[in-house]
Amino acid sequence: MEIITKLKDVKISSTIFNKICRELKTELKDAKKEIEKLNQIDYQYNKKVVYLEKLLETIDLYIDKEPIEKETKNVMVVYYGNPVVTIELLLSALLNGQIVNLLIDDMCLGVNKLIVELYKEILRDYKLFDIVSFNNYENKDFIEEKKEYLNKIIFLGDKNLFNVCKSITNIEMEYIPYNVIDIYCEDEEFEDLAREIFNCCFENSIEAEIYEDMDFDDVIDAFNNFGEKYCSIILTKNMEYADRFKREVTSKFLYVNENPFKDENIKIPNIF
Numbered sequence: 001m002e003i004i005t006k007l008k009d010v011k012i013s014s015t016i017f018n019k020i021c022r023e024l025k026t027e028l029k030d031a032k033k034e035i036e037k038l039n040q041i042d043y044q045y046n047k048k049v050v051y052l053e054k055l056l057e058t059i060d061l062y063i064d065k066e067p068i069e070k071e072t073k074n075v076m077v078v079y080y081g082n083p084v085v086t087i088e089l090l091l092s093a094l095l096n097g098q099i100v101n102l103l104i105d106d107m108c109l110g111v112n113k114l115i116v117e118l119y120k121e122i123l124r125d126y127k128l129f130d131i132v133s134f135n136n137y138e139n140k141d142f143i144e145e146k147k148e149y150l151n152k153i154i155f156l157g158d159k160n161l162f163n164v165c166k167s168i169t170n171i172e173m174e175y176i177p178y179n180v181i182d183i184y185c186e187d188e189e190f191e192d193l194a195r196e197i198f199n200c201c202f203e204n205s206i207e208a209e210i211y212e213d214m215d216f217d218d219v220i221d222a223f224n225n226f227g228e229k230y231c232s233i234i235l236t237k238n239m240e241y242a243d244r245f246k247r248e249v250t251s252k253f254l255y256v257n258e259n260p261f262k263d264e265n266i267k268i269p270n271i272f
Helices: 014-030 032-046 052-060 083-095 109-125 140-149 159-165 188-203 216-225 239-248
Strands: 074-079 099-104 132-135 152-156 172-176 180-185 207-211 231-235 253-256
Touching: 014 032, 014 052, 014 083, 014 109, 032 109, 052 083, 074 083, 074 140, 083 099, 083 109, 099 109, 109 132, 140 159, 152 159, 159 172, 180 188, 180 216, 188 207, 188 231, 216 239, 231 239, 239 253
Parallel strands: 074 099, 074 152, 099 132, 152 172, 180 207, 180 231, 231 253
Antiparallel strands: none
């Protein structure tokens, strides 16, 4: 398992940052056929794919941004492996002058590895190749073994591993709800909308689960105690349920009879 074990100051000019962004776009475009092949493999295991256009659009969000001078810290980010999020974490960490260790499950493993390899090759030209590590095995023992080198561990949407690792002492940890959408379809007339939302999640590499044929109180309990508390949706004609849902569910984003992709809320938070 790879992890950055030496802390160093990470400072970068806006000119260099933007060169890195543009070079990464070029490298990904050139790797289009390889990404398509890796998508086929990833789909067999996780039924997930990533679209090159989404990766390029994400890089565009960072071009022309100004680097922020901060004290450099060595941060581990644990997440489900959405390659769009991988791009954001790489560029956001560099923009904020932070060392980042990425730890994912096996979702889109091939594409994620390719992205990180291309990115590190670009960084190598700027003497910055040793500020990123990438691993694909979520394991409490590994995290505990490496904690002495880390300033902080962020669990981005991975509540399961966060709960497993909470017993690890002497390391700052934070769970940030992100990128998991829970959908309660209470009325069968909304089944088409539920599938539309689920398909949007699939296209954007977002985890989603549809709850059907469950008692309303059980759903509230499941969302609040076992869900990721990021985005929860109810599809119902029962206005009492709708009102209670808005009052009682504690997720960051709540929607009643709506598709959440109609606005721009579903974005990675600034975690650095």
